[in-house]
Amino acid sequence: MANILEVKDVHVSFLEERRTIFDKRNRIEVLKGINMTIGEGEIVGLVGESGCGKSTLAKVILGLIKPDSGEVIHGSVHPQMIFQDPYSSLNPSKTVRFILEEPLKNMTDAGPEERLKKATERLKQAGLDEKYLTHKPSELSGGQRQRVCIAESLMMDPKLLIADEPVSALDVTIQAQILKLLDDLQENLGLSILFISHDLRVVYQLCDRVMVMRGGLIVEEGEIDEVYRNPKHEYTKQLLIASGII
Amino acid sequence: MKKIKNRDFNFIVGLILAMIVIIPALIGTVWTPYDTEAMNSSLKLAGSSLSHPFGCDNFGRDILSRIMSGSSTTLLIGIGTVFIGAVAGTLIGALTGYYGGLVDDIFMRFNDVMFSFPSLLLALVFVAVMGSGRIQLLLALGLAFIPSYVRIVRAEYVRARNLDYVKSAKLAGASDMRVMFVHILPNILKVLMNSILIGFNNAVLAEAGLSFLGIGVQPPAASLGRMLADSQTYLFNRPGIAIAPGLTLIIMVLGISLVGKSKTITEI
Ligand SMILES: Nc1ncnc2c1ncn2[C@@H]1O[C@H](COP(=O)(O)OP(=O)(O)OP(=O)(O)O)[C@@H](O)[C@H]1O
Ligand SMILES: [Mg+2]
Numbered sequence: 001m002a003n004i005l006e007v008k009d010v011h012v013s014f015l016e017e018r019r020t021i022f023d024k025r026n027r028i029e030v031l032k033g034i035n036m037t038i039g040e041g042e043i044v045g046l047v048g049e050s051g052c053g054k055s056t057l058a059k060v061i062l063g064l065i066k067p068d069s070g071e072v073i074h075g076s077v078h079p080q081m082i083f084q085d086p087y088s089s090l091n092p093s094k095t096v097r098f099i100l101e102e103p104l105k106n107m108t109d110a111g112p113e114e115r116l117k118k119a120t121e122r123l124k125q126a127g128l129d130e131k132y133l134t135h136k137p138s139e140l141s142g143g144q145r146q147r148v149c150i151a152e153s154l155m156m157d158p159k160l161l162i163a164d165e166p167v168s169a170l171d172v173t174i175q176a177q178i179l180k181l182l183d184d185l186q187e188n189l190g191l192s193i194l195f196i197s198h199d200l201r202v203v204y205q206l207c208d209r210v211m212v213m214r215g216g217l218i219v220e221e222g223e224i225d226e227v228y229r230n231p232k233h234e235y236t237k238q239l240l241i242a243s244g245i246i
Numbered sequence: 247m248k249k250i251k252n253r254d255f256n257f258i259v260g261l262i263l264a265m266i267v268i269i270p271a272l273i274g275t276v277w278t279p280y281d282t283e284a285m286n287s288s289l290k291l292a293g294s295s296l297s298h299p300f301g302c303d304n305f306g307r308d309i310l311s312r313i314m315s316g317s318s319t320t321l322l323i324g325i326g327t328v329f330i331g332a333v334a335g336t337l338i339g340a341l342t343g344y345y346g347g348l349v350d351d352i353f354m355r356f357n358d359v360m361f362s363f364p365s366l367l368l369a370l371v372f373v374a375v376m377g378s379g380r381i382q383l384l385l386a387l388g389l390a391f392i393p394s395y396v397r398i399v400r401a402e403y404v405r406a407r408n409l410d411y412v413k414s415a416k417l418a419g420a421s422d423m424r425v426m427f428v429h430i431l432p433n434i435l436k437v438l439m440n441s442i443l444i445g446f447n448n449a450v451l452a453e454a455g456l457s458f459l460g461i462g463v464q465p466p467a468a469s470l471g472r473m474l475a476d477s478q479t480y481l482f483n484r485p486g487i488a489i490a491p492g493l494t495l496i497i498m499v500l501g502i503s504l505v506g507k508s509k510t511i512t513e514i
Contacts, residue, residue, distance in 0.1 A: 062417060064413060064416065064417075078417070080417060081413070081414070081417055083410040083413075083414065084410075085410065088409050088410045088411060089410035089411055089413075089414050090411055090414075091411040091414075091415070091429055091433070092411075092433060093432040093433050094429075094432075102415065102418040102419075102420065103417075103418040103419055106418055106419030106420050106421075106424070107418075107419040149414075152414070152418070155418075
């Protein structure tokens with residue numbers, strides 16, 4: 001299986017905020033040497049406690065944060081992101097059509113007709129009727145908004161999607177629909193997905209492989225069945241016990 | 247354009263009040279019943295009559311004509327001031343707020359210093375440097391109003407730069423300029439609109455204040471502040487000379503503040 005993403009020994013640290021101008025700013029290391037790969041067509045779960053660095057890793061992969069050292073290698077098409085909160089990830093003053101066409105305007109020389117055609121197609125794939133193209137985010141429900149985000153993330157035909165807790169802001173019935181959509185898209189488009197979540201049950205349901213992160217390091221990694229049946233690391237066991245799985 | 251909110255009386259009443267002043271002022275830029283600067287000794291301090299509804303001032307100049315041209319001067323200075331302040335303030339506020347870092351720190355300390363002086367005092371300093379007159383006054387007030395817009399706009403950009411929709415725009419390949427002015431700016435227009443209306447009122451009052459002190463619009467040109475200043479001597483025997491420009495100023499400022507506070511402007 002070909003790898004579509006390789007992360008090699010990535011370190012990231014942040015400077016502490018200063019309270020006064022004379023405070024010394026300490027460096028806090030958030031990622032302490034991350035190595036990982038994602039294969040073509042794979043859905044990989046990333047779990048771990050709050051603050052362990054999951055979102056930071058996502059931002060490094062997306063190129064929104066430069067790592068202090070190490071490297072991220074992905075194919076020619078940039079990975080895309082599905083955010084946690086569809087209420088803040090869509091620009092309130094733009095129409096769905098504007099939001100969907102934006103990547104094409106900036107990164108391709110597709111004409112207006114071609115852009116509209118692609119936007120309509122992706123919106124339908126995400127399970128929304130084309131009539132929503134003229135709507136603003138405020139006129140959509142949480143689930144509909146998340147579908148728009150998913151359609152947006154697909155506009156440039158990426159090979160890899162990163163979904164950072166994409167359903168935790170939605171209510172339970174909608175959660176199931178969105179997860180089903182991600183699963184279908186993976187299958188139909190041959191996407192790979194890095195799925196970040198707190199919910200170990202959802203991860204089991206959706207993912208082929210799982211990585212367990214703690215304090216800026218990946219402490220365990222493997223096929224989903226293998227890790228859930230036979231966790232090697234003490235921390236993985238604790239997580240599984242805490243979610244009532246073992 | 248947006249629709250007027252249902253039963254938004256603040257907006258409707260405010261607009262009517264503002265129009266009572268703005269429409270004659272607009273007409274005053276091209277036509278006034280009499281020459282605003284023509285003196286006529288036989289009409290000195292004349293009371294109101296059919297041919298001079300608001301009477302005449304101490305030089306026998308028609309007050310209605312002077313109010314029409316004076317309020318257009320005052321309006322022009324108000325609009326020009328807000329334009330300079332809002333455009334420059336938005337540019338500086340957007341760049342410093344969005345990028346942050348050292349440049350932002352330096353700019354903000356400078357801005358805080360400027361902001362700590364009342365705008366009127368700053369304008370006084372600029373007038374002292376540039377001299378008085380219509381254009382100088384407009385520039386002076388415009389410069390003096392920049393820091394307050396920088397503050398408002400910068401705060402909005404600091405808040406916006408960490409929002410997910412901005413990250414999403416970056417992932418969609420938008421340049422920094424595009425993110426700042428196509429993606430973020432429309433979302434702060436509501437806040438900006440409000441401070442533009444308040445700023446307009448402040449500028450109108452500042453113009454009146456400076457002209458009243460004799461360092462704004464220079465005689466014989468008319469402005470509302472200038473007319474108020476000239477009317478002082480006759481306050482007791484001919485109060486109409488003061489009341490006419492004073493009321494005009496009050497109606498305009500009241501109208502604009504009502505519009506600024508109305509649901510139509512403050513709610514999207
Ligand atoms: N821009 C930043 N500046 C300083 N510290 C940061 C910054 N971003 C993240 N951190 C810190 O890095 C650590 C990891 O944050 P991150 O958001 O990656 O955690 P997470 O695993 O996604 O947590 P959660 O599950 O709550 O989303 C946290 O302690 C956080 O305070
Ligand atoms: Mg997170």
